[in-house]
Amino acid sequence: MRVGYLSDESDHTDLRESLQDLGHTVNAVSESAEITDCELVIIAVDEARLPEYVEALALHARRGQIFVHTALSYGAQILDPLETTGAVVAALAPLAGEIWVIDALDELGSTIIELLAAELGLRVFPVPDSRRQRLLAGLSFARFAEAARNDAASMLLEALGNEKAACDIARGVVSAGALPGVDKLSAQHAAMADPGLARSFVDLARRTAEQTGADDIELWAIGQDRGS
């Protein structure tokens, strides 16, 4: 395929190289008018500027061309101005590691983006706009869980002197077991010198207690929160 690749410094995908490696002819696009000969146009620009790029490209799009954007915050709908010219549109955005999410407006778009993803060897999941905010929040939460893991791992490392063991426990590779009682949590909390760490300890105790139905721990955490 002749591929036009419109990107800016926000593009952290390696789609350009991957497409080239697969034998496609990939040309960088700097002006919208340059897409005329392209069968496929990849739009890998900063999310905030995606709508304006779409408007500009729509002036030169034609029936049968394929347009794919890589912005995780948007589904295929954002490409509507291109779709009304008769082009096929889809979203193909990197989520985490080798996991990507896709979206399309119709069956043809779905088929094409799945074929392209398969050719690229990507692990993709369709995510409609109705689930997009959930996805983004879940991804943020996964990033936050890393902070909790970091705190757990650094405390365990200090205590055990062994990084592998500390990380295995912090990551849940081996189970940390049941929650201790309120008296023990309270003593652990009282011994913490770092205020940020101590606050996070209480916050997470509260959420853990909510999840497990440990009412006494939840009440303790709420009390700590109010007192601080």
Add this chain to the structure above:
Amino acid sequence: MRVGYLSDESDHTDLRESLQDLGHTVNAVSESAEITDCELVIIAVDEARLPEYVEALALHARRGQIFVHTALSYGAQILDPLETTGAVVAALAPLAGEIWVIDALDELGSTIIELLAAELGLRVFPVPDSRRQRLLAGLSFARFAEAARNDAASMLLEALGNEKAACDIARGVVSAGALPGVDKLSAQHAAMADPGLARSFVDLARRTAEQTGADDIELWAIGQDRGS
């Protein structure tokens, strides 16, 4: 070895079976006086009652006997009354999965507990009392990190419809990447219906921001906290 095994319903170790499987003669101890013939006595009782059991056992202990307790909250020091009778004392407590921690009061105690752990095939780390509170707090934090992982995983599962992918991201098997900006976090937070989840989102955003030096996110989180 002739092993006396003093335990109650709080004993979740499988030391008794493991010692038997290794060919030792293991007898349950119900009265302190029954330890007279034992070369090794395992004390696997509720932590809160450990001191009183130690006092009672000390009346019957003799030089050369080995006493080992399994309470994670204590080091070997709690066995002092036994040690003064000339017995060798040590702590061998399960931490997480196959990871155990050990403590002793002298070189002989260290050697013996390491030999016993090696015979049992346990992965052990020495933890002195000076690091015990850190260890316990780190273990609690690891348990809490599980709560954050659970929230991330359930959101991602709803969005992706694939448990393996959701768990891989939530557990950090694949990286969730960089933190989004404040505007995106704020939008994600605003869309959350579950108040406990939304509160934890802000709490964890704040801790993550502290760790990464993202001042704008930290300020946003503090503002949310005050406003709620």
